[in-house]
Structure formats: structure tokens, C-alpha cells
Amino acid sequence: MKMSVFKACLSSVVLGLIGCTSSQVDPSHYSGFLKDYSRLEKAESASGAPVMRWLNDDAQLGKYTHVYVEPSQFYPKPQPTAAISAQALQSITRYFDVALKRELGKDLVLADAPGPHTIVVRPAITAVSTRPEGLKPYEVIPIALVAAAVNTAAGGRDQTVEIATEAAFLDADSNQVLAQVVRKGSGKPLENDQTQLTLEDVKPVVDGWASDMRLTYERLRSGQK
Template identity: 70%
Template sequence: MRKTTLLHALLCSAVIGLAGCASSQVDPTQYSGFLKDYSRLKPAESASGTPVMRWIDPKLNVRNYTQAYIEPSQFYPAPRPTAVVSAQTLQQITRYYDAALKRELGKVMTIASAPGPNTIVVRPAITAVSTKNEGFQPYEVLPIALAAAAVNTAAGGRDQSVEIATEAAFLDGGNRAVLAQVVRKGAGENLENDKTQLTVNDVKAVLDGWAKDMRLSFEQVKNK
């Protein structure tokens, strides 16, 4: 009886812990190391009202920039493909993110083929792609992941939540000074169970939203 009670308590704690991790704002303990300096980041809202961690140089005058050079997005740390998150899907995610950024920023700036004067360099990274139990999970604590697997087994297999996170730096194309930084994450489409493979379609809406927010943020700063 005591064992049953203890297991129930452990599983409930795991569920509560996972609910906390579902927040759309990345906790500082979850930073990947992609950005050179996290100390200036502060809680903020994106143009669409989503919580993010962000820093913008107070001296930034975006009117000085007429072009954007978008570096190919990368995974950081290096991804580990699994049966749920394949290498092909990871490649498709970065390609789609690149296309979304060029589409949105191209509405307000010329997309440059190389860095240079009057150019903002966008340096994006995908820092996590995870399902509840499997996948590339740099943000998950091992005991919670193990407890989550136990919850899933006990429940006979439940929908798998999908999280994806990004960090991005914005640099001056001439002197390479950091102009702004942002860290955020979002929820993709739930997977049917822990055997269902993740596809790029499951996270397209998140990637589109991030790209759109970058464009809207540029417009907001420009109009201030």
C-alpha cells in the first residue's frame, strides 16, 4: 500500500514538473550556450504578445539598416536523431526556418547575399526539439524524463507534447557588434503517441510565428 501511495506521489510530482516546463518562456537554466552573453537578457513580450527573454541595444537605430543577411540556421548543441525525431526532419526544420525568415524579413528589408554595411546579420539557432519522452532534449532533467515515461506507460500511451526552442543574435554586418538577442520556445502539434514520428509540419506554425514576430519587432522598433 505504501509503495502504491509513493508511486502515485512521484507520478503526480512529475506531471506538475512537466507542466511547469511547458511555459513558453525559456528559463535561464535552459540556455544552450549559443549566445555569447546572456546577462543582458530580460523578460519581455514578442510583437505577438508571447513571453520571451530579450535584449536590444538601447542605442540601436534600425533606420540605419536597409538589408538583412540571414545566416543558415543551425542546431545547437548538435542534434541526436532518434526514432521519433529523424535526421531528415531536423534538416527540414532548419530549411523551413530559413525560408520563413527570408519570407517575413523580405517584406520590410532587402535580403542580402552577404554581410556588409547597412546590413543586419540574423544568426538563428534551434536549441531544442523534443517530445515528452524522446527526442533531442537538452532542457529535460533525467529524473523527470524517467518519471514521464512511467506516466505514459501507466496511462497506456498518451499524446506526446512537442516543444521547440530558438536563440538568435542580430549583428551589425559591418563591425559585427551585437545589436539584439532573443531566446524563446513554442509548442508544436501534439503527436498521437510515443511511436509517432515528428515531421516538419508539426512545427511549421511555430517557425512561421517566430519569423513573423521578428519582422513585426523590426517594424515596431523602426516606428518608435
Template identity: 65%
Template sequence: MKTMLLNGLFCAVVALAGCTSSRVTPDEYSGFLQDYGRLQPAESVSGKEVMRWIDPQAKLSGYTRIYIEPSQLYPAPKPTAVISAQTLQMITRYFDSALKREFGKDLQLVEAPGPNTIVMRAAITGVSTRNEGLKPYEVLPLWLMAAAVNTAAGGRDQTVEIATEAQFLDGASHALLAQVVRKSDAQELENDRQPLTLDNVKSALDGWAVDMRQGYEKLAGSTAGRR
């Protein structure tokens, strides 16, 4: 029994120490973007960790229109009993509508690339669930046994993680203007059998769209006087 408790305590400490950053690491890159070598750690307007690159010579204030390509699921997803193909398609459609809603506040939405147009290409590059990490109070030996049994039975809350990669191009020259990689936690599932729904990730998708639009506003304002 003592050995089991010590092993449980060790696993709990590892779980707590393993709380990961929300920033995407290179081993999580999907291959969707043109050039990952330019990416640098940064913060979104809302203070979230991202990997990002922006062309320092780009004059974003010179663009008046935006063409948002239908977002992709990249690489091709493998639906599961928890994350269905239908839900994945609903996620991309909702992401598109969120991006159009936000960027439509600043730019004219168009149906094709062209002059004075930003082309946005985005992909959902990961949707996953994992056991929620042990809370501090669960490190206590009496709680460890209950936590271990609950995990084995599939009863622990499931943390939902969703990731995106996006690039922004000049609509006439196709030159790369900016690119960003980020991930977010979404609404938790009660256990590993509860199906994921669009409602579980809506807040993350809305947050991305708002951050991207506000980031554009900030950059466009800073380049307004650039020749």
C-alpha cells in the first residue's frame, strides 16, 4: 500500500509539473504554412501566447478588402467516437463565419483575390481531448486513490484542446504578409465518452477571430503613415 501511495504521489507531481504552455511547439506544426522558420514567440492582443511572423515592410493600412478562403482541416482528420466528422466540419464552418464577422468590421469582404486585398488562409490543425490534470488537493494520498480509480474508469474531466494555423497573403502578388500558429483550451467534457460538440469550442474560435481582427487593426494603424 505504501508503495502504491508513493507511486501515486510521484505521478501526481509529474502531472502537475507537466502543465504545458498554450504556445504551439515545433513538433506540433502541421505543415500547413509555407515557412515555419520565421515564427517567433509573441502575444496576441488579448495576451495569449502565439507563434507569429509579420513582414516588417508590409503596409497593412493600404488594404481595403479581404478574401477569407474556406478554412481547412489539416492534416486530414481521423474522426473518433468522441470527435465526429460532422462536428469537425461544423467547427470549420463556424470559424469561417467568425472570421468574416470580425474582419468585416474593418475590411470589405470579397469572393476572390485581387488588388488591395488580403487573402486569409486558415486551418484547424488539431482537435483533441485528454484527461484533466490532477488538481493540487488531489496530490494528498487519500485523494490519489480515488483519482486513479476515476481515471481508470474514464470518469475524469476531459480537457479539450484546439489549434489553428493561418497565413495572410497579398491578393495580387501572393507575397506572404503574416502568419500565426496558436492553440487554446476549450470547454471541458465530463468524461472520455461525452461527444464533443461545436458549443464546446465556440468560445475558442470566437476568441481567435477577435484577436486576429484586433491584431490587424493595431498593425494597420501603426503602418498608416508608412510610405
């Protein structure tokens, strides 16, 4: 009887700690930032990362000469935690703005406000989270599994960092939506649940998003999908 109870506990540990982190945002986790999610389709970013996106086939990207990047925001309003401070959250949105302007400014003139022949980029960070890292293959054995469970309960396990974004691209004159994208990425794992998240932990993810947006724009402007 005791062995059955032990096996049941062991199974619950396995189910709770082992799992494959999806690199795509589940539709149930859409934030509501975008006006219409029904047209989103699975696709790959310019760097090959999985994304959900929609492209307006009627958009004439060749007519745009400027880009206005609206200040990025958190949506919905975030709640700081022991690992994710309000200061860290603020630094992430500020850096997202810097990265977007740096990349998109390579192809278009950066505008200080919406105007003629201008694309408006409306970005949001829709999630920043940390959670215990899944078990590594060598740990999926009874003795190591129990030790891993104890370590997790004590807060000593590495913390997986996930961050997600939603962005809309609009015509500044007509407010017509040109494209939408939803994606997420994994930052640098934190040592434990007492480790503070910093911008450096997610900076490569944000840089990748900004670069992909520029490369995707270049492809679309040249007639590629």
C-alpha cells in the first residue's frame, strides 16, 4: 500500500516538473491587446522562430518612407513579483523601444509622430514570467526525482524565464492594420526563485524580435512572404 502511495506521489512530481515549453503563445493566453486575433495563422519569423501572424495582402509597403514606434507598454498592467521588480519591467519596455527603433531605422526614417507615408508600430509586452525549470533527462529516476522535488519545494531549482509580445503595424493616415504578430521567447534561466530578473536576462530575446520585424518587413517589401 505504501509503495502505491509512493508511486502516486512520484507520478504527480513527474507531471508537475516534466514538460516541453511551447515556443508559441497559446490562444488562451492572448492578452486582448490586438483588436482581432481570428486572422492569425502559424508562421515562421525571418529567423525561423514560430510565430502567429497576419499580413494584409492589400498593403503596399513600397509607399512607406517613415516609421513611428509608439512607446511599448505592458498589457495587461503587470504585477511585480519577488523575482520581477517594477524597475526590471520598466527597463524591458524601454529597451524594446530602443531595439525597435535601431532595427526599423535601418530601412525607414524614424518619425517623431505619425504622418504621411508612415507605418505606426504599436508594440506591447504581454507576459514576463518565471517558473521552475523542467527536469533534465538524467533526473528522471526515482532517487534523483525525489531530490529534485525537494529542491524545487525549497526554491532552489533553476527558474525558466518566458516573455511574450504582441504588436500591430498600421497605416498612419488611415489607421488600417497592415500586419499583426504574436510571439514569445525564453530568456536566460535564473539560478533560483530568489534571483532577480534583469534586462540582461531577456535582452537577446527582445533583440531577436526587433531584428525579425525588420527582416520580415524587408522580405514583404520585396514581394516575398
